[in-house]
Amino acid sequence: VNPEELLFAKTHEWVSVAEEDGSKIATVGISAFAVEALTDLVFIELPKTGRPVTALEPFCEVESVKAVSDIYAPVSGEVIAVNEGLPDDLESLSTDPYGAGWIAKIRIKDPASLEALMDYETYQKQCAEEAE
Amino acid sequence: MTATATLTRTPFFDWHLARGGRMVDFAGWAMPVQYASIVEEHQATRQAVGLFDISHMGRLTISGPEAAKFLDCLLTRRVDDMRPGQIRYSLVTNADGGILDDVLVYCLEKNPTGTDGGPAYPLVVNAGNREKILDWLKDRATEFAARVVDDSANTSMIAVQGPAAVGIADAMTGGAVSSLKYYHGTTAEIDGTEAYVSRTGYTGEDGCEIVCSNAHATAIWESLIAEAEKVGGRACGLGARDTLRLEAAMPLYGHELSENVNAAQAGLRFAVTLGDRDFIGREAFERFAADPHQPMRVGLHIESRRVAREGSAVLSRGKTVGEVTSGTFSPTLDRPIAMAYVEPRTAASGAQLTVDIRGSEVPAVVVPLPFYKRRGNV
Numbered sequence: 001v002n003p004e005e006l007l008f009a010k011t012h013e014w015v016s017v018a019e020e021d022g023s024k025i026a027t028v029g030i031s032a033f034a035v036e037a038l039t040d041l042v043f044i045e046l047p048k049t050g051r052p053v054t055a056l057e058p059f060c061e062v063e064s065v066k067a068v069s070d071i072y073a074p075v076s077g078e079v080i081a082v083n084e085g086l087p088d089d090l091e092s093l094s095t096d097p098y099g100a101g102w103i104a105k106i107r108i109k110d111p112a113s114l115e116a117l118m119d120y121e122t123y124q125k126q127c128a129e130e131a132e
Numbered sequence: 133m134t135a136t137a138t139l140t141r142t143p144f145f146d147w148h149l150a151r152g153g154r155m156v157d158f159a160g161w162a163m164p165v166q167y168a169s170i171v172e173e174h175q176a177t178r179q180a181v182g183l184f185d186i187s188h189m190g191r192l193t194i195s196g197p198e199a200a201k202f203l204d205c206l207l208t209r210r211v212d213d214m215r216p217g218q219i220r221y222s223l224v225t226n227a228d229g230g231i232l233d234d235v236l237v238y239c240l241e242k243n244p245t246g247t248d249g250g251p252a253y254p255l256v257v258n259a260g261n262r263e264k265i266l267d268w269l270k271d272r273a274t275e276f277a278a279r280v281v282d283d284s285a286n287t288s289m290i291a292v293q294g295p296a297a298v299g300i301a302d303a304m305t306g307g308a309v310s311s312l313k314y315y316h317g318t319t320a321e322i323d324g325t326e327a328y329v330s331r332t333g334y335t336g337e338d339g340c341e342i343v344c345s346n347a348h349a350t351a352i353w354e355s356l357i358a359e360a361e362k363v364g365g366r367a368c369g370l371g372a373r374d375t376l377r378l379e380a381a382m383p384l385y386g387h388e389l390s391e392n393v394n395a396a397q398a399g400l401r402f403a404v405t406l407g408d409r410d411f412i413g414r415e416a417f418e419r420f421a422a423d424p425h426q427p428m429r430v431g432l433h434i435e436s437r438r439v440a441r442e443g444s445a446v447l448s449r450g451k452t453v454g455e456v457t458s459g460t461f462s463p464t465l466d467r468p469i470a471m472a473y474v475e476p477r478t479a480a481s482g483a484q485l486t487v488d489i490r491g492s493e494v495p496a497v498v499v500p501l502p503f504y505k506r507r508g509n510v
Contacts, residue, residue: 040171042461042468043437061490063439065170065461066371068490087437 001098003032007114008123009074011056012037014098015117017108024108026075030062032097033127040065041090046082047104053079055113060103062093071103075113081105136162142187143288143349153369159260161188164369173372174463177335181294181365183356184373186334189289190262191343194269195252196278203253205411206272207237208395208404214239216251219315219330223395223403224265229416230391231398232268233261234383236332238317254283254328254343258385288349290342292356293376295506297339298331300359304352305329309340323352334373336380336504375460378469381431381502387442387457388429388471397426397473399501427454427473431503434459434468434487435495444470445488446496448478456487462503469503470496 007015012034016027035041043063053059058070059079082104086092092100108114118126136155139162148155153164163185166173176182194203200212209222218239224232236256257265262284269280292301301309308320308329317330327344344352357367374384383389383398395404395417404417420426434440439461446454454474462469470487478485483498 039166039169040461042439045438063437063461065375065439065463066165068439068441 003098004120006098006120007074007117008120009072009117010126011072011074013072013074015074015114016098017114024111024114025080026077026106026108026114027102028074028104028106029097029102030071030093031123031127032094033130035093035097035101038062038064038069041093044087044090044093044103046084046087047079049079049082051079053077053106055116073106074117075106075108075110077106077109079104080107140188142185143346144185144187144353147350147353148185148367151367153367156370158188158370159258161259163188164367166369166371167367170369170371170375171463173366173368174375176364176366177294177337177368177372177376178464179295180363181292181296181300181339181360182335182368182372182376183353183360183365184291184293184368185288185353186291186341186373187288187349188259189284190255190257190259190265191283191287191289192255192257192262192266192269193252193281193283194255194273194278195250195281196276197250198277199250199253202273202276202278203237204409206269207235208411208413208417209237210405210407210409211237211239211253214251214253216241217312217316217318219317219332221315221403223400224268225395225411225413225417226391227412227416228391229394229413229420231385231389231393231395232391233257233265234385234389234400234403235265236330238328238330240328256289261385286346287343288346290344290349290353290356291333291335291339292342292360293333293335293337293339294365295338296360296363296365297337300356300363300365301329301340301342303359304355312340323348323355325352327352334380334382335376336382336502337376337506374458375463378458378460378471379462379464379502379504381471383429383471384458393473394420394426396421396423397428399429424476426476428476428479429457429501430472430474430479431499431501432456432459432470432472432485432487432496433499434470434489435497436468436489438489438492438494439468440470440487440489440494440496446472446474446478447486447488447493448475448483453478453485464504471501474498
C-alpha cells in the first residue's frame with residue numbers, strides 16, 4: 001500500500017476507501033508516525049464487529065509499555081471486519097502499518113465525513129510540526 | 133519540546149536532545165523519558181549496561197560536630213554507627229509515621245568543604261522532595277551543631293547499571309568499583325577528576341552511581357557511553373528506569389510511598405532501626421508495625437496483556453480491597469505486573485484477585501516480591 005494514496009485523521013489514523021456492494025468501505029489503521037511515537041506496543045484491543053462507531057470518538061485502544069492510547073474512528077459507520085491476527089502480531093504495526101497492520105474495516109455511513117480527512121502531504125506537514 | 137523550555141537542565145541536556153531523547157517534565161527537570169525504545173533500553177541494562185542521567189536527584193550534605201546526632205533524630209535508619217564509606221537506605225518520616233521521602237545516607241570521611249571536621253553525611257533525596265526535605269532538615273538543624281548544604285546544583289549524578297557496569301566503571305576508576313561492597317562508596321579519580329562512586333542503584337542490577345562536578349560531567353558521561361556501546365550498552369531514560377525498578381519491586385515516591393503510607397505497610401521494616409534512640413515518627417511506626425489491619429504492599433501478576441496502571445482498583449469477589457500504585461508491562465517477564473496496596477486478608481501470595489482496568493475486571497494473582505532478581509547477588 002502506498003501511504004501517499006491514503007487519507008489521514010488529525011489523531012494519526014489512516015483510511016483507505018473502497019467501493020463494495022454499492023457502499024463505501026474504509027480500511028483503518030494507525031500511521032507509521034503514530035507507531036513510532038507510541039513505541040513498545042504490547043496490546044491492542046480491537047473493536048467488536050457490528051459495533052457502530054462515530055467519527056472523532058475512540059473506538060479501540062492500543063497499549064504501550066508506558067501508557068494506553070485511544071484510537072479514534074476516522075469516519076462514522078459500522079465495524080464490519082477486524083484484523084483478528086493483529087493482537088498476536090503487533091510487530092506488523094511497525095513493519096507494515098499500511099498493510100498487514102490494518103485494524104478494522106468500517107462501512108461508512110456518511111461519505112461526506114471523508115472530507116474532514118487530510119491527504120498525505122498535509123498530514124506529513126502536521127507530523128513535522130508535532131515532531132518539533 | 134517547547135514545553136520543556138522553562139525546566140531545569142542537567143549538563144547532559146544537549147546530549148539527550150542530540151541522541152533523540154524525548155524530554156519530559158520530571159519534578160521541574162527536563163529529563164529524557166526514552167531515546168528510542170524503553171524495552172530495548174531495559175534489556176540493555178539487564179543484559180549489558182545502561183547509563184542513566186540521574187542528576188535531577190537531590191544531593192544534600194549534613195555536616196558539623198552533631199551531624200550524626202541530628203540525623204539520628206530524623207532518619208529511620210541509625211546513622212551514628214556508620215563508618216566512612218558506608219551507605220544506608222533510610223526513610224524520613226513525620227510524627228504520624230508518614231513517609232516524607234526515601235533517601236540514601238552516605239558517610240564521608242570528612243566534610244568535603246573541609247571546614248567542620250568530622251564525618252559528613254550526604255543525603256540523596258528524590259527530586260520532587262528536595263525542597264521539602266531541605267526545609268524539614270533546616271528547620272530542625274537549628275537545635276544542633278549541624279548544617280545542611282544543598283549541593284544539587286553544582287554536581288551531576290550518573291547511574292551505571294547492569295552486568296557489565298562494574299567492569300566499565302572499574303576500567304575508568306582504576307578498579308575502585310569492584311573493590312566496593314554493595315552499599316559502599318569511595319572517592320575515585322575518573323577522567324582526571326575526583327568523583328564519588330558508590331555501589332548502589334535502582335534497577336535490580338549490580339552497578340554504581342557516580343557523583344561528579346558539573347564541569348567534568350559531560351566528559352565522564354561520554355567516556356562511559358563509549359565504553360558501554362562497545363558491549364551493547366546504551367543510555368536509558370526514565371521510562372526504562374521505571375520498568376527496571378518496578379521489576380525489582382523498589383518503591384517509588386509518589387506511587388508506593390507518600391505521607392499517607394507508613395514503613396511497615398510499605399514492606400520497609402528493614403529501613404527502620406529502632407535501638408535506644410528516638411526519631412520523628414518512631415512511636416507511630418511501632419504502632420503501625422503492631423497493627424495487623426494495615427493495607428499491605430503486594431506484587432500482582434495481571435492475567436492478561438492489558439496493563440493495570442496507577443489508580444486501578446483491586447477487587448476480591450467484586451469488592452474493592454485496594455489500589456494499584458504502579459503498573460507496567462514487564463519486558464523481562466513478558467507480562468503486565470503491578471504493585472498495589474491491598475487489605476491484609478487478601479495479601480497472601482497466591483491470592484486470586486481482579487483489577488479494574490478501565491472498566492473491565494481482569495484476573496490478577498498476588499506474587500512474592502521482587503518480580504525479578506538477578507543471579508549471583510553481590
